[in-house]
Amino acid sequence: MVFPLKSIEDFTIDLTDDHELLRNAVREFAENEISKYVEKGESERDFPRELRERAKELGLYGLDVPTEYNGQGGDYLSLLVTAEEISRIWTSFSTFFLIQWMFNQALLKWGNETLKKKYLRETVKGEKIAAFCNTEPEAGSDVANMKSTAKIINGHYVLNARKIFITNGDIADYYLITARTSPPDQKARWKGITVFIVEKDWGVKTVSRIETTGLKASHTAEIILEDVKVPEENVLGEVGNGFKYAVESFDYARTIVSSQAIGIAQSAFEKMTNYSLQRTAFDKKLAEFELVQQKISESLADLETARLLTYWAGTLYKRGRMNEYIIAASLAKFHSTEAAERIVTRAMTIHGGYGVSVSTGLERLLRDLQILKTYEGTNDIQRISAARQFYYRFMGVKV
Numbered sequence: 001m002v003f004p005l006k007s008i009e010d011f012t013i014d015l016t017d018d019h020e021l022l023r024n025a026v027r028e029f030a031e032n033e034i035s036k037y038v039e040k041g042e043s044e045r046d047f048p049r050e051l052r053e054r055a056k057e058l059g060l061y062g063l064d065v066p067t068e069y070n071g072q073g074g075d076y077l078s079l080l081v082t083a084e085e086i087s088r089i090w091t092s093f094s095t096f097f098l099i100q101w102m103f104n105q106a107l108l109k110w111g112n113e114t115l116k117k118k119y120l121r122e123t124v125k126g127e128k129i130a131a132f133c134n135t136e137p138e139a140g141s142d143v144a145n146m147k148s149t150a151k152i153i154n155g156h157y158v159l160n161a162r163k164i165f166i167t168n169g170d171i172a173d174y175y176l177i178t179a180r181t182s183p184p185d186q187k188a189r190w191k192g193i194t195v196f197i198v199e200k201d202w203g204v205k206t207v208s209r210i211e212t213t214g215l216k217a218s219h220t221a222e223i224i225l226e227d228v229k230v231p232e233e234n235v236l237g238e239v240g241n242g243f244k245y246a247v248e249s250f251d252y253a254r255t256i257v258s259s260q261a262i263g264i265a266q267s268a269f270e271k272m273t274n275y276s277l278q279r280t281a282f283d284k285k286l287a288e289f290e291l292v293q294q295k296i297s298e299s300l301a302d303l304e305t306a307r308l309l310t311y312w313a314g315t316l317y318k319r320g321r322m323n324e325y326i327i328a329a330s331l332a333k334f335h336s337t338e339a340a341e342r343i344v345t346r347a348m349t350i351h352g353g354y355g356v357s358v359s360t361g362l363e364r365l366l367r368d369l370q371i372l373k374t375y376e377g378t379n380d381i382q383r384i385s386a387a388r389q390f391y392y393r394f395m396g397v398k399v
Helices: 017-032 034-044 049-058 076-089 091-110 113-125 242-278 290-318 322-350 352-356 362-372 379-395
Strands: 130-133 149-153 156-167 174-180 193-199 205-209 220-231
Touching: 017 034, 017 049, 017 076, 034 076, 034 091, 049 091, 076 091, 076 242, 076 290, 091 113, 091 130, 091 156, 091 174, 091 193, 091 242, 091 362, 113 174, 130 156, 149 174, 156 174, 156 193, 174 242, 193 220, 193 242, 242 290, 242 322, 242 362, 290 322, 322 352, 322 362, 322 379
Parallel strands: 130 174
Antiparallel strands: 149 156, 156 220, 174 193, 205 220
């Protein structure tokens, strides 16, 4: 088999008829329900409550959570299908679920039964909104550089933290918050970080809602915790292992971001092909011009290679093939987001003057992609990470 993979099975994708049934259900929901709120939601920078309530009926909040915790019992590929279809209509809304899924997964992997029963059952049902708080003003990609602290005082932790670019930051009920429980070791800066589950009512304050280039309806905020008391039992997993938990959470989210980009790419591709058949110039349909045909074929290649790479990565995750998945997820993330950007740009070109009109929706897709290229690990970082992980996991060399 082709190096570095070992078996033909490594190249297969585990999509089934059940995934296609889910895709059809989510697509119908997106086209018939979500689409009605996009323009207003982006303008008002919010999701209507009735839409969030409708999503509960479909079980979108806990797709990959076992039924014993009120989830749907789906797999990782179910998340990719759902994120793709929602993003095809409204990427902001899919980001809302991305964070909810990250919270759920972190509790499933590292939470004890008490924490699962207390918090997971509510977030899975959509009764409570979650946020994942790691990024700081001076610690974005450099997670180990965080300044937030948590100290034990009289049987509980006291947290002081400032987190920025937090999705759902100003509307969440529950927060996963990383903070240092011991000073950094200069030889191993990642050590000493711990993850806490913090309830908003304990003292989480919103500093500001951050205006972003894209994902206008997504609630991106800066939050602050000042001497917030957190019970010891609200430590997620083991004290000092927070860096590992955060990185693995980003690994989990990364391919979902890739599927969001596919949804955007699919939307732009449909817009450009439909327009090329409707619009005429010089007594010919745009689709008859060779330059337009070239853009269509290049876009189709970008779309399908991104989709195959993304669902391949998702299959590796589903099978627990983490050595391969870590690399594939990074490849999928930067390839899919940049392929989608190329497709949207071509679509704008084919639309001519209308391509820069807000009414086409193309400019929103282009703006949203700038966020996708940045969060859950910037594309530049993914390029470096994929190479380093390849050398380490398959060559046995640290570079």
